[in-house]
Ligand SMILES: Cc1ncc(C[n+]2csc(CCOP(=O)(O)OP(=O)(O)O)c2C)c(N)n1
């Protein structure tokens with residue numbers, strides 16, 4: 001029984017509350033959130049940090065007429081709870097349940113979909129321009145974290161927005177954290193503002209003056225800006241946001257609802273771009289998360305009383321294989337090796353490497369495009385960079401890979417984590433396009449290991465290779481099934497696991513294990529098939545495929561990637577070009593975005609499970 005929360009079914013209920021009731025609601029929401037996420041898992045720390053901010057935003061603005069646009073969207077659980085989804089939040093990230101990110105189909109209050117960072121200000125500018133064209137009068141409010149503000153797109157948008165002559169309110173939610181500690185010059189700059197007391201006192205004077213003015217005309221704003229400019233010349237050299245054309249308000253205590261409301265109302269009165277700098281504590285209100293916000297950024301289900309996971313997570317992941325293997329290589333004196341992460345040292349397994357070799361590790365912030373071109377610069381100078389990115393975030397750097405790496409044939413290693421279906425993060429995070437977008441890049445080589453030991457061998461192979469090369473591997477526990485098949489890696493060559501006739505199956509990456517199990521099911525029906533581990537997605541092993549195509553009726557390719565432009569498509573093209581007889585059937589992901597759920601559920605949904613593949617093959621065998 002919750003005193004206030006039980007009575008909240010839409011944002012208009014929030015507007016009727018007094019400040020002390022809002023504070024009670026914040027407490028109840030936190031308790032409810034912790035209970036839910038302790039069962040479902042999800043992005044706990046970021047949501048705990050924005051409880052008061054979310055309430056203040058819904059108190060001051062009329063969603064969905066006013067446009068609240070959340071960056072990344074991993075911090076929208078509270079927003080969901082107060083916009084009519086309090087019960088449904090219990091299904092968050094579950095198959096067919098609520099998404100962990102804003103979804104337009106879920107609610108009219110989710111006005112723009114996200115999952116990847118640093119898009120909110122650009123999207124908001126689109127809404128602001130539409131407001132002008134449609135002659136509307138709404139407020140447009142992008143809410144962006146300090147981590148997401150390190151992404152280049154955010155700055156492209158700020159640069160654009162600074163010239164607006166209408167109201168536009170950017171909320172900068174600064175908790176000093178990305179997933180791990182935020183990095184870089186911007187982060188230090190925000191820290192300076194946070195801690196500069198002389199500036200704070202002077203700013204308070206200016207803001208006091210500001211509140212006394214009922215409606216702010218351009219001239220008055222200019223006077224204020226001139227005064228602030230004087231202050232900043234004295235106190236903060238080069239106040240970034242003001243120089244870009246924003247009126248800067250803050251820093252505000254993001255857990256003080258009345259201060260938030262007061263500042264939001266001030267900002268509403270300005271006919272120009274405003275940036276409100278809000279300081280929050282990531283994990284606020286749940287001790288384990290406050291003490292270790294990174295651990296509870298994205299958490300599995302846990303026990304509330306001690307924060308311990310309900311199921312012990314596997315520490316033996318493919319990501320860890322990357323970190324350990326790079327340590328091994330560096331230990332053995334690979335002088336020029338450098339590992340690069342875009343704000344995900346833990347997720348990519350590079351955290352241990354970073355601790356052991358801080359000089360050889362670079363966290364560039366949420367800046368995948370920059371990470372790739374940075375690596376290109378290193379490679380052009382004789383250093384061997386390994387860029388570790390999640391498959392779906394690598395999409396951001398498509399042009400940099402072509403223009404800065406492949407065109408110059410620079411030896412950059414791409415360690416592509418979370419390739420394939422990632423599970424609970426859903427549509428925005430599925431890594432199902434990388435084979436397609438990398439395979440058509442001249443000079444690029446793409447590999448996919450069938451298991452843990454093959455990943456180790458591929459990393460070593462890639463680090464010694466003198467041209468662009470990528471290795472894609474999935475999320476989660478590293479399996480070492482099929483470890484007895486461990487032929488040395490030879491450039492462009494696939495691995496034959498067994499020989500049969502009529503039917504050949506080529507597995508890509510860890511789906512080779514699935515293919516192996518399917519071959520065993522076929523054997524039970526006296527169908528002996530040839531089984532191949534592709535190993536090289538690009539180039540395909542033309543010699544072997546030609547031989548197989550000449551001696552088999554069917555080749556089935558199996559990959560955790562969209563079929564279009566995937567490995568199978570390239571095999572089809574080759575087989576058709578060489579005019580051999582075999583029919584090639586591409587098994588992969590159909591032309592669709594794949595929702596959230598457990599990885600196993602999604603594998604079944606995409607018909608990439610053993611039974612579905614077996615049934616599919618049998619329809620051809622029985623023809
Ligand atoms: C393009 C892209 N790269 C990486 C990520 C992974 N990621 C999700 S949230 C996050 C940290 C965001 O930090 P911030 O915006 O400050 O929000 P906070 O979690 O601190 O609330 C990162 C790196 C992403 N979502 N999108």
Ligand SMILES: CC(=O)[C@@H](O)[C@H](O)COP(=O)(O)O
Pocket residue numbers: 043072074115179297298347418422425475
């Ligand atoms: C919101 C976001 O993009 C990340 O927090 C992501 O959810 C991390 O995924 P993993 O849990 O697979 O590291």
Ligand SMILES: [Mg+2]
Pocket residue numbers: 145146147148173174175176177178
């Ligand atoms: Mg942050």
